[in-house]
Amino acid sequence: MVGSCALCEREAVLTRHHLIPRTRHHNKRNQRDFSRELVRSVIGLCRSCHAQIHQLLNVKELEREYNTLEKLRSHPGIAEFVQWIRGKPAGFRATMRKARSLSPSA
Secondary structure (H helix, E strand, O other), rough: OOEOOOOOEEEEEEEEEEEOOOOHHHOOOHHHHOOHHHOOOOOEEEEEHHHHHHHOOHHHHHOOOOHHHHHHOHHHHHHHHHHHOOOOOOOOOOOOOEEEOOOOOO
């Protein structure tokens, strides 16, 4: 599906991002604290924004702290990335790299 990314607002092929990760849908806490619609809600994201979210946040953080679009936008790392990628042309895909180890080499 092609449309406007919910984060960076660029036109792109969109992927579905579950605001509460699917692996956490069965969690009793979710069933108690959230409505069924919220647990199953999704937003459309470009591949770069989607990859950046999963690079920065684990499923428990997504479930508990970043389960709305507004909360995702408030994360400093995501906000910085969105500001950077907004200026890139349509079709641009950022390359995600693992963070370097801070331990000294042997």
